[in-house]
Amino acid sequence: MANIQEIADYTGFSKSTVSRVLNQKNYVAPRTRDLIEAAIVKLDYVPNAMAQGLSMGQMHNIGVVLPHNEHPYYTQLINGIMAAAFAANYRIMLLPSNYEAKVELAYLQQLRRKVFDSMIFTSHEISRQTLMTYQKYGPIVVCQDPGCLPIAAAYTARVPSYVAAFEWIKAQGYQHISLLATRASNVSATSKTTFQAYEQVFHQAPEPTLIRTGIRKQQDGYAAAAYFVTQKRPLDFIFANADDVAAGARQYYLEHDLPVPAMMGQENQLSSQLLNMATIDHHLYEVGENAAKLAISGAVRQFRVESEFIVR
Amino acid sequence: MANIQEIADYTGFSKSTVSRVLNQKNYVAPRTRDLIEAAIVKLDYVPNAMAQGLSMGQMHNIGVVLPHNEHPYYTQLINGIMAAAFAANYRIMLLPSNYEAKVELAYLQQLRRKVFDSMIFTSHEISRQTLMTYQKYGPIVVCQDPGCLPIAAAYTARVPSYVAAFEWIKAQGYQHISLLATRASNVSATSKTTFQAYEQVFHQAPEPTLIRTGIRKQQDGYAAAAYFVTQKRPLDFIFANADDVAAGARQYYLEHDLPVPAMMGQENQLSSQLLNMATIDHHLYEVGENAAKLAISGAVRQFRVESEFIVR
DNA sequence: GCTTGACCTAAAACCCGTTTCAGAATTTAT
DNA sequence: ATAAATTCTGAAACGGGTTTTAGGTCAAGC
Structure with missing residues (x-):
C-alpha cells in the first residue's frame, strides 16, 4: 500500500520526480531514475488508479x-x-x-x-x-x-441488404413470409427498417399473423415454428433475425417430420454456414x-x- | 461541471456542510439542507465519482x-x-x-x-x-x-450429479459414450471432474477417440457429430457440455437422416426442455x-x- | 444559575496522484 | 568569458470529494 510519497521519502527525492519517473516524461537524471525505479520495485509500489483518474480527469x-x-x-x-x-x-x-x-x-x-x-x-x-x-x-x-x-x-447500413434479400425471396416466388424479430417495429429501429424494406419490395405490409417478436435465440425460433404449426398459419418462407433462430425453427420442422420451409437468417453465424443457408452479415x-x-x-x-x- | 466548492460558495456554507447534505448524515439544520439542495438543483451539480472513490477508498x-x-x-x-x-x-x-x-x-x-x-x-x-x-x-x-x-x-458441486448422470447412462445400457468438453481435462477443472466421475462409474477412462474438446456452442456440437460420423467413430450416447451443444449434434444426425444417438446436455437451457432431453442444471x-x-x-x-x- | 448534552457549522487534514512554476546546476553558443 | 539554452529537481497548487476536530449556540436538567 505504499504511495508515491513513501517512494519519495525513501529515495530522498520529491513526489514530482517520482511522478516523472513513472510517466517517463521530462528530464530525469539516469541515476535518479535508477534509484527511484529500484525503490518502486523494492517497496512494491503501484500507483493508485483513482488518484490518477482524479488528477488526470x-x-x-x-x-x-x-x-x-x-x-x-x-x-x-x-x-x-x-x-x-x-x-x-x-x-x-x-x-x-x-x-x-x-x-x-x-x-x-x-x-x-x-x-x-x-x-x-x-x-x-x-x-x-x-x-x-x-x-x-x-x-x-x-x-x-x-x-x-x-x-x-x-x-x-441494413436497408440495402434487407431489400436485396427480399428481392431475392420475391424472385424465388415465395409469398407468405414470416418475419421473426427481437422487438416490435414500433419500438425497434431494426424491426422498423426490416418492415420498411419488406414493404418497399412487396408493396404491402408484412402479414401480421406471420410476425413474431420477442425472438432472440435458437429456442425462440423453435417456439415460433411450433406456434405457426399449431396455430395453422401457412407460410413458405421464414425471415429470421438470426441464424441460430432460423436453425431453431428448422429443428422444429425436422423433429415433427414436417416439410421445412425455406428460410434465411442473419449475422452469418456458423449455423447458417453449416446449414448452407442464406444470411445477412452485419459485420x-x-x-x-x-x-x-x-x-x-x-x-x-x-x-x-x-x-x-x-x-x- | 460545478463542484462541491461552488455549491459551498453559492450558498455561503462550507464544503463539509454540503458533503453532509449529500450524504444525509450528521446534523444539518432543515433550512440549511433546503438551501443547499436548492443550490444543487440550480447549479445542476453531481459529485465526481473519482474524487469520492479516492476519498473513500x-x-x-x-x-x-x-x-x-x-x-x-x-x-x-x-x-x-x-x-x-x-x-x-x-x-x-x-x-x-x-x-x-x-x-x-x-x-x-x-x-x-x-x-x-x-x-x-x-x-x-x-x-x-x-x-x-x-x-x-x-x-x-x-x-x-x-x-x-x-x-x-x-x-x-458437480460431482454428485455427474455421477448420477453416468449411473443413469450406464443403467440404460449405453457403452460407447462420447464426451464433449470446453477444454481438455489437463487444463480444465470441470473437464477433469467430468472424467473422474466417468471413471468412478464405469471403472475405466473415457474412450479417447470419443472425446472432443473446444466445444462451446451449438455449432460446435454439430461439428463434433459430423466428426464422429465422417471419422466412423461408433457411439451410442453423447454427453455434452451444454444443451445447445447437444441440440447441435442432434441437428446433424437429423439432417443427414442418420439415427440420432441418445444424448444429454447441461445447463438446463430451453433447448433441452423443448427436446425433452436429460440435462444437468448447475444453477x-x-x-x-x-x-x-x-x-x-x-x-x-x-x-x-x-x-x-x-x-x- | 450552572452543567450537560444535542445540534449545527467551519477549518483543516486527508486520500494520492499530476502539473506548473521557479530556481539551481550544467552545457552550449558566441 | 559571458550569455543563452538545457537539464534536473522540489515546492506548491490542483483535482474534488470525506472525515476529523473543534468551537459555538441553544435548550433541558438539576
Missing part, C-alpha cells in the same frame, strides 16, 4: 449500455468492443438497461460523474436529442444510424471495434458498414 | 475475469453477477483473459491499483495460492471449488448472484450449490 473506462446479453447481436458487438478497448488499454463496464429509458438516464448521470469517460449505446430508448445534451460530458457512441445528427456512431464485430475506437478518440464521426446479403 | 466496481463469452456457462454466470451487482449499486467490468495467466496477473495488479474493489474469477489459470496473496488488496471470489483454502467462492445464475454478493461483502465464505441431474 479520466479513468480509461467505457460504459457499454446493453438491454440484455442473449442475442448474438450483442454478443458479437461486445466482443468487438472488448477487443478494441483491451488493445487500447481501456476497460469496459457492462450497463444493463433492459430497454428502460430511466435506467439509461441514470447511466448518463454516471457519465457526468466520471464513472466512465465515454459511453456506447448498443441500443437506446432515449431520444437522440437527449443523448446529444449529454455529449458535453464525454463521447457518446450509438450503434444505430443517427441520421444527420452530430452523434458519433458505428452501425450497419458486428467490426462495428463493435469501431464503436470502441470512436468512444476512445472522442471523434464525432460516423462509421458505417454495409451489411452483406449472402446467398448460399 | 473504493469505486463500487467489480472486475469479472472471463476467458471468453460464448459459452452459456459464462452468459448465465454473468447475468447473475450483473443482476446482483446492479441491485447493490455496483458496476461490473468485463475482463477478458483468454485463459492466459499473464493477463490474469495484470488484472490482479489493477485490483491493487484500485481500478476495481473486488474481483470475480469465473475461471482461472493462476494458482489459488497466487490468488490468495492478492486477497489483501480486495475480495477475490472464484467460481470453482477452492478446496479447503480460505478463498471466497461461489460454485456448483449458474444463482452462483453468479452469490459470487457478486461475496465480492461486495468481502466475506471469505463458500457458497455451494448442488447441481441437479434432470431426467426427462
Whole structure:
C-alpha cells in the first residue's frame, strides 16, 4: 500500500520526480531514475488508479449500455468492443438497461460523474436529442444510424441488404413470409427498417399473423415454428433475425417430420454456414471495434458498414 | 461541471456542510439542507465519482475475469453477477483473459491499483495460492471449488450429479459414450471432474477417440457429430457440455437422416426442455448472484450449490 | 444559575496522484 | 568569458470529494 510519497521519502527525492519517473516524461537524471525505479520495485509500489483518474480527469473506462446479453447481436458487438478497448488499454463496464429509458438516464448521470469517460449505446430508448445534451460530458457512441445528427456512431447500413434479400425471396416466388424479430417495429429501429424494406419490395405490409417478436435465440425460433404449426398459419418462407433462430425453427420442422420451409437468417453465424443457408452479415464485430475506437478518440464521426446479403 | 466548492460558495456554507447534505448524515439544520439542495438543483451539480472513490477508498466496481463469452456457462454466470451487482449499486467490468495467466496477473495488479474493489474469477489459470496473496488488496471470489483454502467462492458441486448422470447412462445400457468438453481435462477443472466421475462409474477412462474438446456452442456440437460420423467413430450416447451443444449434434444426425444417438446436455437451457432431453442444471445464475454478493461483502465464505441431474 | 448534552457549522487534514512554476546546476553558443 | 539554452529537481497548487476536530449556540436538567 505504499504511495508515491513513501517512494519519495525513501529515495530522498520529491513526489514530482517520482511522478516523472513513472510517466517517463521530462528530464530525469539516469541515476535518479535508477534509484527511484529500484525503490518502486523494492517497496512494491503501484500507483493508485483513482488518484490518477482524479488528477488526470479520466479513468480509461467505457460504459457499454446493453438491454440484455442473449442475442448474438450483442454478443458479437461486445466482443468487438472488448477487443478494441483491451488493445487500447481501456476497460469496459457492462450497463444493463433492459430497454428502460430511466435506467439509461441514470447511466448518463454516471457519465457526468466520471464513472466512465465515454459511453456506447448498443441500443437506446432515449431520444437522440437527449443523448446529444449529454455529449458535453464525454463521447457518446450509438450503434444505430443517427441520421444527420452530430452523434458519433458505428452501425450497419441494413436497408440495402434487407431489400436485396427480399428481392431475392420475391424472385424465388415465395409469398407468405414470416418475419421473426427481437422487438416490435414500433419500438425497434431494426424491426422498423426490416418492415420498411419488406414493404418497399412487396408493396404491402408484412402479414401480421406471420410476425413474431420477442425472438432472440435458437429456442425462440423453435417456439415460433411450433406456434405457426399449431396455430395453422401457412407460410413458405421464414425471415429470421438470426441464424441460430432460423436453425431453431428448422429443428422444429425436422423433429415433427414436417416439410421445412425455406428460410434465411442473419449475422452469418456458423449455423447458417453449416446449414448452407442464406444470411445477412452485419459485420458486428467490426462495428463493435469501431464503436470502441470512436468512444476512445472522442471523434464525432460516423462509421458505417454495409451489411452483406449472402446467398448460399 | 460545478463542484462541491461552488455549491459551498453559492450558498455561503462550507464544503463539509454540503458533503453532509449529500450524504444525509450528521446534523444539518432543515433550512440549511433546503438551501443547499436548492443550490444543487440550480447549479445542476453531481459529485465526481473519482474524487469520492479516492476519498473513500473504493469505486463500487467489480472486475469479472472471463476467458471468453460464448459459452452459456459464462452468459448465465454473468447475468447473475450483473443482476446482483446492479441491485447493490455496483458496476461490473468485463475482463477478458483468454485463459492466459499473464493477463490474469495484470488484472490482479489493477485490483491493487484500485481500478476495481473486488474481483470475480469465473475461471482461472493462476494458482489459488497466487490468488490468495492478492486477497489483501480486495475480495477475490472464484467460481470453482477452492478446496479447503480460505478463498471466497461461489460454485456448483458437480460431482454428485455427474455421477448420477453416468449411473443413469450406464443403467440404460449405453457403452460407447462420447464426451464433449470446453477444454481438455489437463487444463480444465470441470473437464477433469467430468472424467473422474466417468471413471468412478464405469471403472475405466473415457474412450479417447470419443472425446472432443473446444466445444462451446451449438455449432460446435454439430461439428463434433459430423466428426464422429465422417471419422466412423461408433457411439451410442453423447454427453455434452451444454444443451445447445447437444441440440447441435442432434441437428446433424437429423439432417443427414442418420439415427440420432441418445444424448444429454447441461445447463438446463430451453433447448433441452423443448427436446425433452436429460440435462444437468448447475444453477449458474444463482452462483453468479452469490459470487457478486461475496465480492461486495468481502466475506471469505463458500457458497455451494448442488447441481441437479434432470431426467426427462 | 450552572452543567450537560444535542445540534449545527467551519477549518483543516486527508486520500494520492499530476502539473506548473521557479530556481539551481550544467552545457552550449558566441 | 559571458550569455543563452538545457537539464534536473522540489515546492506548491490542483483535482474534488470525506472525515476529523473543534468551537459555538441553544435548550433541558438539576
